[in-house]
Structure formats: C-alpha cells, structure tokens
Amino acid sequence: MKPENKPAKRRGEKTENRPVKEPKSGPDRKIVKKSEMVRLTINGKKVNALKGDTVLEAAREAGIEIPTLCHHEALIPTGSCRLCVVEVTAGGRTRTMASCVTPVADGMRVATDTPRLKRIRRMVVILLEARCPNIAIIKKLARDFGVRKNPFPKDDEDCFLCGMCVRACLEIVGVGAIGIANRGPESEVVPPFSVESGVCIGCGTCAAICPARTFTLEKVFRRRSMHTAGGVESVFRCKVCESHYTGT
Amino acid sequence: MTDKTRRKRAVRKATKGARVKKAPAKKVRRGTHRKAGARAGKAPARRTVSVCFGTCCVQNGARDVKAALEEALRARKLKSGVRVMNGSCSALCDRGPVVRVEPDGVVYTRVTPADAVEMTESHLAGGKVVKRLQALEGPALESMPPVADVGFFREQVLVAMRNRGRIDPDSIEAYIANDGYAALARALTELTPEKIISEVKASGLRGRGGGGFPTGLKWEICRNSPSPDGKYVVCNADEGDPGAFMDRSLLESDPHSVIEGMVIGARGIGADEGYVYVREEYPLACERILRAIETAREYGFLGEDVLGTGFSFDINVVRGAGAFVCGEETALMASIEGKEGRPRPRPPFPAECGLWGKPTNINNVETWANVAPIILRGSGWYASLGTAHSKGTKVFALVGKIVNAGLIEVPMGITLRKIIYDIGGGVPRGKELKAVQTGGPSGGCIPASMIDIPVDYEELARAGSIMGSGGLIVMDEDTCMVDVARYFVAFLEEESCGKCTPCREGVRRMREILTRITEGDGEPGDIDLLTELGMAIKEASLCGLGATAPNPVLTTIRYFEDEYRAHIYDKRCPARVCKALIVYRVVPDKCTGCQRCVRACPVGAISGPRSQPHNLDQTKCIKCGACYEVCKFDAIAGDAIYIE
Numbered sequence: 001m002k003p004e005n006k007p008a009k010r011r012g013e014k015t016e017n018r019p020v021k022e023p024k025s026g027p028d029r030k031i032v033k034k035s036e037m038v039r040l041t042i043n044g045k046k047v048n049a050l051k052g053d054t055v056l057e058a059a060r061e062a063g064i065e066i067p068t069l070c071h072h073e074a075l076i077p078t079g080s081c082r083l084c085v086v087e088v089t090a091g092g093r094t095r096t097m098a099s100c101v102t103p104v105a106d107g108m109r110v111a112t113d114t115p116r117l118k119r120i121r122r123m124v125v126i127l128l129e130a131r132c133p134n135i136a137i138i139k140k141l142a143r144d145f146g147v148r149k150n151p152f153p154k155d156d157e158d159c160f161l162c163g164m165c166v167r168a169c170l171e172i173v174g175v176g177a178i179g180i181a182n183r184g185p186e187s188e189v190v191p192p193f194s195v196e197s198g199v200c201i202g203c204g205t206c207a208a209i210c211p212a213r214t215f216t217l218e219k220v221f222r223r224r225s226m227h228t229a230g231g232v233e234s235v236f237r238c239k240v241c242e243s244h245y246t247g248t
Numbered sequence: 249m250t251d252k253t254r255r256k257r258a259v260r261k262a263t264k265g266a267r268v269k270k271a272p273a274k275k276v277r278r279g280t281h282r283k284a285g286a287r288a289g290k291a292p293a294r295r296t297v298s299v300c301f302g303t304c305c306v307q308n309g310a311r312d313v314k315a316a317l318e319e320a321l322r323a324r325k326l327k328s329g330v331r332v333m334n335g336s337c338s339a340l341c342d343r344g345p346v347v348r349v350e351p352d353g354v355v356y357t358r359v360t361p362a363d364a365v366e367m368t369e370s371h372l373a374g375g376k377v378v379k380r381l382q383a384l385e386g387p388a389l390e391s392m393p394p395v396a397d398v399g400f401f402r403e404q405v406l407v408a409m410r411n412r413g414r415i416d417p418d419s420i421e422a423y424i425a426n427d428g429y430a431a432l433a434r435a436l437t438e439l440t441p442e443k444i445i446s447e448v449k450a451s452g453l454r455g456r457g458g459g460g461f462p463t464g465l466k467w468e469i470c471r472n473s474p475s476p477d478g479k480y481v482v483c484n485a486d487e488g489d490p491g492a493f494m495d496r497s498l499l500e501s502d503p504h505s506v507i508e509g510m511v512i513g514a515r516g517i518g519a520d521e522g523y524v525y526v527r528e529e530y531p532l533a534c535e536r537i538l539r540a541i542e543t544a545r546e547y548g549f550l551g552e553d554v555l556g557t558g559f560s561f562d563i564n565v566v567r568g569a570g571a572f573v574c575g576e577e578t579a580l581m582a583s584i585e586g587k588e589g590r591p592r593p594r595p596p597f598p599a600e601c602g603l604w605g606k607p608t609n610i611n612n613v614e615t616w617a618n619v620a621p622i623i624l625r626g627s628g629w630y631a632s633l634g635t636a637h638s639k640g641t642k643v644f645a646l647v648g649k650i651v652n653a654g655l656i657e658v659p660m661g662i663t664l665r666k667i668i669y670d671i672g673g674g675v676p677r678g679k680e681l682k683a684v685q686t687g688g689p690s691g692g693c694i695p696a697s698m699i700d701i702p703v704d705y706e707e708l709a710r711a712g713s714i715m716g717s718g719g720l721i722v723m724d725e726d727t728c729m730v731d732v733a734r735y736f737v738a739f740l741e742e743e744s745c746g747k748c749t750p751c752r753e754g755v756r757r758m759r760e761i762l763t764r765i766t767e768g769d770g771e772p773g774d775i776d777l778l779t780e781l782g783m784a785i786k787e788a789s790l791c792g793l794g795a796t797a798p799n800p801v802l803t804t805i806r807y808f809e810d811e812y813r814a815h816i817y818d819k820r821c822p823a824r825v826c827k828a829l830i831v832y833r834v835v836p837d838k839c840t841g842c843q844r845c846v847r848a849c850p851v852g853a854i855s856g857p858r859s860q861p862h863n864l865d866q867t868k869c870i871k872c873g874a875c876y877e878v879c880k881f882d883a884i885a886g887d888a889i890y891i892e
Contacts, residue, residue: 079593080747082788096787101593116787123784127753151777152757161746180588180746183571185756187746 040108055099055110056084066112067121069128069141070162071100072209075171081162082124083141087111096120126150132157135212158214161187165206173205177241190241197241295330295372298348298413302337302500303532305344309361313345316361320368330372336501338413339655340400341493348413353395355413356381400652403671405633407641408456408617409657411502417536420543423504429549431620435512436557439623444516445471448619450627452639457484457575457612458687458716459792460638460705466609470517470599473607479519480603481510482610484580485526485533488572489688490739491719494643494655495613499526499533502617503540507563509616511554512623514561517609522561525580527568538565572743576791577610579745590745591791612717614643634660638704642715648685648722651676664699668722679724683807687716689736690796692803693729712803714796728825729808730815734762736800744793751794754785758801766826770816775805827871836861845875 038049042059049058054077059066069081079098086099089109099112111117122145129142130152138160163180166189170176177200181190191197299305299314314332321327338346343357347367354377356367363381370376395401406412415422423429435444449464470479483506487495499506510522524541526534541563544550552560566584573579574589581603583589602608618640622630631639638660644667647653651673658667664684668674675681683693686703692713694701701707705715723732737759746752758781761774782798789795805812814820821829834845834854839861846854846862853869856862864875 078747079790080749082749082790085788098593098790103595119780120784120788123754123781124749124788127749127757130757131753151773153760160749161752163747182746183573184742184744184746185752187752 038104038106040104040106040110042110043112049104051104053104055086055088055097055102055104055108058104059086059099059110059112064112066099067141067144068100069137069160069211070164072164072168075164075167077101078163078167081160083121085117085120087114087117121145122147126152128160129154131155132160132212134158135160135214137211137213159189159212161189162211163189164209164211165189168205168209173201173203175199175201177201178206200241295352296350297330297332297372298335298350299332300336300338300340300344300346300348300413301334301417302341302344302497304341305338305346306532308344310345312361313347313359313364316364317347317367320364321372324368324373326368326372334416334418335413336411336415336417337497337655339409339497340652341497341655342653346413348395350414352377354382355395355398355401399670400654400656400673403662403666404657405641405659406657407621407630407633408498408505408614408643409502409655410621411505412655413501415502417501417503418539418543420504420540420547423502427624428504428620429508431622431624432508432511432549433555435515435623436555436559441471441516441518444512444623447627448516448622451622451630452627452634452637453615453618453622453630454638454705455612456614456618456642456718458690458714460715463611463615466599466611467513467517469597470519470607470609473600475607477606478521479517479606480608481514481517481519481522482580482584482603482608483510483522483524483613483616484575484577484610485524485530485537485613486568486572486575486580487527487530487613487717488575488743489690489717489719491647491721492645492688492717494645494718496530496533497655498613498617498643499530499537503533503537504544505617505620506537506613507540507544507550509619510563511549511561512619513609513611513616515559517607519609520561522563523584523603524563524565525568525574525584526565527574528570529568534565534567541565571745572739573745573791573793576793578791580610581608590747591793593790614718635702635704637706642703642718644703644718644720646672646720646722648720649675649679649681649724649727650722658703660704661702663702664694664720667703667720668699672722675722675724679726681722682725682727683723683729685713685721685723685732685800686719687714687796687799688719689739690714690792690799691716691719692799693723693732693807694803695807712806713799726823726825728766728821728823729804729811730762730821731766731823731825733801733804734759734766737762737797740793740797744797745791748788748790748794750785750788751790751797754781755794755797757781758785758798762801765812765815766821767828768815768819768826770812770819772816774816775809775812779805830871831866832864832869832871832873832876834862834864844878848874848878850874 036051038051038053040047040049040058042062042064045062047058047062049061056066056068056071066084066086068084071077071084077100079101082098084099085096087110088095088097088102090105090107125141125145126147128138129147130150132138133154134156135158161180166178166180169178177197178189178191180187181194182188297317299310299317301310318332321330321332335348338348338355340346340357345359347356347359349371356378359381367378370378411423411426415426445464445467448467449462451464453463454460455463485495485499514522524537526537541550548555550562554561568574568583571589573591574583576591577598578594579589579591581598584603598608598610600607634640641657641659643655643657646656646667650668652671656667656671668681668684681696683695684699685691685693686708694711694713698711701711708715737755741755741759744751744755758778761778764770765774778801782802786795786798811822814822815826815829819829824830841856841859841861843858846856850872851868851870853865854862854875
C-alpha cells in the first residue's frame with residue numbers, strides 16, 4: 001500500500017495496532033467473492049458493487065458523477081444536504097433517495113439525472129443560495145445549476161449546517177467538542193451550551209473540513225497578548241469552540 | 249392549649265349531633281385495590297354513576313362533582329344502592345364534566361356540583377332522567393333516548409375504545425372483568441408466536457399512527473430479523489399532531505389495553521423488553537400508564553415468567569421532551585437512547601436495526617389497543633369491519649366547527665358526511681361547511697364537495713390528504729384556507745429538526761410566502777412558487793415530517809385556489825379572517841346611532857353623538873370585530889357595520 005493511503009496517525013496509537021483500511025477502488029482492490037458482489041443498474045449501465053457499498057460509491061466507481069455537499073470520504077454519511085438524490089426502483093417501487101446513505105441491492109435500478117431530479121437539486125441549491133449567498137462553494141453550485149435570480153429574500157449566513165465539522169470532531173478526532181444546538185432554522189454549530197469547550201484540543205480539523213471555509217485556519221487562531229509577571233504570553237482562541245490556548 | 253386546638257374543640261362540640269358515626273375500617277387484602285364501593289358479600293348496587301376522570305373533565309371540576317354526588321346520596325340515604333366511581337374518558341371532551349348512569353345508559357354533560365341534588369332526587373331516587381343536563385344536540389334528540397339511540401353513540405363501533413366511560417382506569421380488576429388479559433392468556437397458552445403473527449396479519453390491522461403499514465407484516469419482519477441479544481417493542485405515545493388526543497385518552501382511560509397488546513406483540517416477535525414513549529405534555533397519561541405497569545407486574549402480567557408460562561417481558565416508560573419530530577420512529581429511538589431526537593435515513597428500518605442496533609417494532613398506542621380484541625375475537629371478526637384494504641375501526645378526534653366534538657371510533661369506510669352530520673351533529677350556528685382537514689399538519693384539506701368519500705387509507709390519499717393519526721378538523725365558511733395552510737406550515741417550521749435542507753429551508757420559505765399573502769403582500773408568482781417548492785420538499789426530504797409538510801399547502805391550492813387569488817390579486821380575504829385584508833365600515837343609512845359599538849370598541853375608534861350615524865376611524869381600528877359582533881339589528885334593518 002502506498003504511504004499516502006495510510007490513515008493519519010492518532011495520538012498515542014501504536015502504528016502496529018492501527019486497522020488497515022481496505023482500498024475501495026484502484027488497482028489494489030482485491031478480487032471479491034461472488035457472495036460479496038451486488039449487481040445493479042445505474043442510468044442503464046450495469047454496475048458491479050460490493051455488499052455494503054452505497055449507491056453513491058457504486059456510481060462514482062463506475063465514473064458517474066452525482067453532486068454532493070455534506071459528503072466526505074472519511075465520514076459516516078448522514079444524507080442531510082439532499083443534493084445527491086437519485087431515483088431508485090427496487091421491488092416494484094420507485095423512490096427518491098439520498099444516494100450517499102442508500103445501500104446497494106441486487107437488481108436495483110438507479111437513475112441519477114432525470115428532469116425530476118434536476119428540478120429537485122436546483123431547488124435545493126436555490127434554498128442554499130438564499131441562505132448563504134456569499135459562500136464560495138454555494139456560489140459555484142448556483143452557477144453550475146444556472147441559478148441567477150433567487151425567488152426568496154436572501155439571508156447572509158456563514159454556515160449551511162452540513163454538519164461535517166461536528167462529525168469530524170466526533171468520528172475522526174474522537175473528541176466531539178461541538179454539536180448542533182436548537183432545532184430547525186434556529187440550528188447552529190456550537191459547543192455545549194455555547195460556552196467555552198473544555199475538551200477541544202485545538203486540532204483545527206473542523207476548520208480543515210469545512211466546505212464553506214467559514215473557519216479557516218487563519219481565523220481559527222486569533223492572537224491576544226497577555227502581560228504577566230514572567231513576561232509576555234500569547235493566548236490563542238479557537239473561533240469554533242472558543243477555547244483558549246497558550247503558545248508562542 | 250393553642251388557639252387552633254380551642255377552635256377545633258369548639259367545632260366538634262357544635263357539630264356533635266350532626267356528625268355521622270364513622271364505620272370501622274375494613275381489613276384490606278394485600279396486593280389488591282379496594283376502591284370506594286367495593287362490595288364483598290353485599291347485594292350489588294342497583295345503579296352505577298360513573299364520573300369521567302379524563303384530563304379535560306378533571307380540569308372542569310369532576311372531582312367536586314363526584315364529591316357533591318356522594319354527599320347528596322349520603323343525605324338521601326341512597327349510598328348503598330348507588331355506586332359512584334371514577335370513570336374513564338367519555339370522549340365528549342368539550343362537554344365535561346360528564347357523568348354516566350348505568351344500567352340506564354344515560355349520559356349527562358356539563359354537570360356542576362350544584363346539579364348533584366337534582367340528579368339524586370330526580371333520577372337516582374325517583375327514576376326520572378334530568379332532561380336539561382342531557383345536552384347532546386343533533387337530529388335524534390327530541391325524546392331524550394338512551395345512549396344507544398343517540399346519533400353520536402349509535403354509529404360508533406368501539407374496539408380500541410371498548411372500555412370507554414365504563415371502567416375505573418386505575419382498576420386492573422375492572423379491566424379484567426371486561427375480558428381484560430383474556431387475550432393474553434389465550435396467546436400464551438393456546439397460540440404459538442407464529443400463529444399470533446398470522447392472526448394479526450389476517451386481521452388486516454394497519455398502523456394507526458398514520459403510516460398505515462400492515463402491522464402483522466411489520467411484526468413478521470421483526471421476528472425474522474436475527475438477534476441473539478434480544479429485541480424491543482415500543483409504543484409510540486408521542487402524539488404530536490395539534491388536534492389529536494386519542495392516544496392521550498386511551499392511555500388515561502384504558503392503559504391496560506395497551507399493555508396487553510404489547511405483551512402479546514412481544515410474544516409474537518420474540519422481544520423481552522418494551523418501551524412506552526409518552527410525550528412530556530401528558531402528565532396524567534404518564535402517571536396512569538406507570539401505575540398500570542406496576543399493577544400488571546403485581547398480577548403477573550409483566551415481568552419474569554408472565555402468567556407462569558416462562559415468557560419474560562417488562563416495560564419501561566420514557567418521557568419525551570417537547571419535540572413533535574420525536575413522533576417519527578427513528579427520532580423517537582434516538583431520543584430513547586439519550587441522543588438528540590433527529591431522524592436518520594431508512595434503510596435500515598427499525599424492524600431490522602432499531603434501538604441500540606437491535607430489531608425493534610414500533611407501533612402507535614391505538615394499534616396496540618386493537619391487538620387484544622383481535623386475538624380474543626379472531627382475525628375474521630376484525631376483518632369483517634371496514635373496507636377491502638382498510639380493515640377494522642379508527643378512532644377520530646372530531647374537532648373544530650362541529651356541534652358534537654370529541655373522540656369517535658367508527659368502522660373504516662364510513663363517509664365523512666355521516667361523521668360530520670349523523671355523529672357530529674353538523675356545523676353550529678347554521679354556518680356552511682367548507683372543508684375537513686384530516687391527518688393533522690401532515691394531512692390535507694378535503695373540500696365540502698367531497699364529503700361523500702369513504703374514510704380509508706387509500707381514498708384519503710387519492711384526495712391528496714392522509715389518514716394520519718385521525719385528526720378531523722371541521723372548517724366552516726368563516727375559515728380562511730390560506731390562513732390554515734400558514735398555521736400548519738408555521739407549526740412544522742418550528743418543529744423541523746433542521747437536518748436536511750429541503751425541510752429546514754423550504755418549510756421556512758413556504759411560511760414566509762404564506763405570511764406575505766395573508767398580510768396583503770402576495771405576488772403573482774406565489775402560487776406557482778409554492779407549488780414548485782412544495783413538490784421539491786415533498787420528494788427530497790429526509791423524513792416524513794418534511795415529506796408531508798407541503799400537504800396542507802398543496803391541497804388548499806388544489807381545492808381553494810380562488811381564495812389564494814383573492815388574497816393575492818384582489819387583496820381580499822373572503823372568509824374575513826386575515827386582519828390586514830379586512831376593513832370595517834359603518835353604513836350611514838342604517839346606523840341609528842345607538843352607540844353600542846362605541847362602547848364595545850376597545851381603542852375608541854368609533855365616535856359620534858347619539859342618534860347620529862357614527863364615524864369609524866380607520867387609523868385607530870385594530871380589526872378586532874367587536875363592533876361587528878355587537879351591532880345586531882333585526883333582519884329588516886340589517887347590520888349597520890359591514891366588513892369588506
């Protein structure tokens with residue numbers, strides 16, 4: 001396995017005990033047993049996938065593009081942005097489902113780009129653009145979907161609640177310092193009770209993974225000087241969870 | 249000696265002759281409940297007076313009514329011939345306190361403590377029914393017939409609500425006396441788990457919480473899901489729909505019916521533990537189900553070795569925390585697990601992977617309440633009720649602009665017309681019926697022209713609505729359909745969990761547009777935008793809340809588009825509800841200057857000397873309508889204040 005494919009080393013974890021991540025694509029993908037294989041059709045094309053793959057993974061493996069926003073390879077998918085919707089026909093029923101969370105099944109027929117899906121995705125982008133008109137990735141999505149005039153009055157939020165920062169902090173870093181508080185349109189990403197987190201380790205993963213670039217590394221740490229008897233100390237403050245750190 | 253003691257002694261001395269001698273305390277057998285009127289060894293009481301002790305009636309003074317009745321009976325020395333007891337919810341929820349006299353089959357409504365003496369004298373002692381307290385209106389009431397002949401009751405077929413108004417909810421003995429737990433005994437001793445499931449499948453019972461999924465099939469899937477660690481059954485008592493209160497009534501009045509259903513289900517599925525998830529806003533229901541569970545354990549219907557058959561099953565109660573979205577099964581499970589109550593995508597379904605990853609069967613309160621009768625009386629009997637695809641009965645909460653509001657249980661397939669007119673007594677004050685909203689905020693409005701449709705899952709879906717949990721909100725000519733859509737959408741906006749874009753952002757935008765329209769700022773493209781937005785939300789949402797949120801909007805546009813157009817293009821509200829769009833004016837030729845409206849106006853917007861036509865200052869008017877209500881001239885003169 002190439003060195004770049006190895007998962008990042010976790011603090012305190014011995015290299016020998018780290019679980020080896022099976023490559024999902026490329027020349028290193030193992031030869032699979034028939035019982036592990038699932039045969040489905042995407043856009044009329046016959047696709048082979050592994051049991052446990054999602055429709056999104058199977059499509060990408062087959063070279064079929066489906067737009068996403070809240071999806072990341074390293075995170076467990078949640079199906080919250082709804083951009084990746086596809087039409088799935090299985091067992092005589094056709095349903096619109098988020099491909100990132102739909103497991104593949106034998107005989108499944110998937111359509112990824114029908115006019116209906118285009119309309120749905122376009123409406124999702126319109127809603128996002130109305131919420132966050134000044135975020136680069138949303139502006140790009142709007143351009144890609146031909147959204148020029150937005151029928152809704154515009155807000156100016158800097159976060160569209162994809163939740164990747166929260167999931168990364170919990171799943172990758174293992175700390176879970178931030179979460180989504182409140183419900184519905186009042187939702188926001190904050191540490192518990194919006195007070196300074198006691199567990200944030202200042203790793204900056206949330207900032208790195210944020211697609212909105214809301215929390216850039218430069219913004220994360222803001223320098224503040226403190227004069228003490230022993231000299232000048234610098235105090236850094238994390239913009240996401242508002243923890244303070246000392247450092248030079 | 250303290251003042252208090254001195255006073256107490258003085259009172260005792262003064263009332264010496266009047267005090268009734270206290271009977272010696274009876275020995276109470278341990279482990280049983282002895283309610284007032286327990287009559288071991290005595291002649292049975294000739295009459296039973298049952299005072300409804302559901303939440304609404306208790307709020308309206310049922311306790312005082314009961315005390316007054318007991319006092320009146322004592323004074324008349326009738327206590328031994330009449331038994332006064334706490335009754336379960338009578339379902340006449342807007343006419344409490346309700347008192348029912350058996351075996352006469354007479355129901356009294358709006359009883360006050362002051363009525364107790366008359367009731368005792370006239371009815372209980374003299375055998376003559378007190379007509380003025382029998383206040384159920386409707387076509388069948390000229391000669392004060394007994395309950396079985398009254399339209400409201402005659403058309404109903406009680407299965408889930410079989411014990412309505414008849415038993416003390418806290419008495420397991422009363423439940424047992426009415427065939428309670430007989431079905432469980434049969435299920436555990438005569439049937440195999442597979443046979444239990446096949447009976448429920450054959451009955452055609454479908455989920456009564458709104459989904460309408462075949463219950464027996466769900467049980468079978470859960471049973472067939474492998475799990476060495478055990479399985480769960482869950483009772484969804486979150487009941488978040490505004491206007492729905494059947495689950496509350498069932499839990500408060502007949503908690504054992506739910507418990508019995510759950511034990512039978514657990515036996516069929518192979519579960520060893522159950523949960524009842526009650527919404528936090530139902531303190532009485534929670535109290536009663538907890539007490540019922542404790543009592544059921546004492547009697548051996550729950551716990552280790554149920555009824556001595558070796559089967560073990562117990563139930564925990566978990567309370568909600570004020571979120572409508574937690575009625576959605578995956579959010580409910582997250583809540584039970586102590587996580588944030590947000591839905592997750594399905595598959596996997598709870599029947600395969602539920603609470604803590606184990607197979608879990610979740611059913612609504614009413615569904616569980618139907619299980620025991622099916623096992624006891626057979627799937628054939630249950631399947632004989634209802635329609636081809638919607639078997640059995642359904643409990644509806646009939647509310648709104650209706651004469652007889654309350655809970656009704658009717659066979660599937662009955663028409664809306666029958667429900668509204670024969671059972672509900674029609675629309676009050678001679679107003680015209682406009683629409684019926686079914687299924688709560690996830691449902692749609694069915695116009696008056698379509699009330700001959702039979703009520704079942706498929707027919708309602710075809711009309712664009714859903715059965716939902718059974719809420720039936722009747723609307724008349726004074727209801728603004730745009731305002732109704734706005735109300736439901738505003739509710740859902742607040743209750744949305746916020747996880748997925750279409751629901752969180754889309755429902756909010758729908759509410760914005762509808763509010764604009766009701767405030768007179770509607771724009772020509774609004775109807776199309778609402779439709780397009782609604783369709784996207786319906787198809788792309790993560791869970792049922794979002795997927796059904798556009799229903800009130802889409803159905804009102806479908807059936808009442810002219811009302812939307814009036815708001816948007818004419819800036820007019822035909823039902824005269826949207827305040828921004830109505831104007832109150834005085835008609836100078838008809839105004840006699842009586843000054844009634846001047847006095848009624850809370851902000852002093854009307855002025856004018858007596859006997860001269862009055863003047864209404866529009867800048868001060870807050871559109872409360874008080875002047876309109878008060879200006880009541882005879883039919884010749886007509887109203888001197890009109891709304892445009």
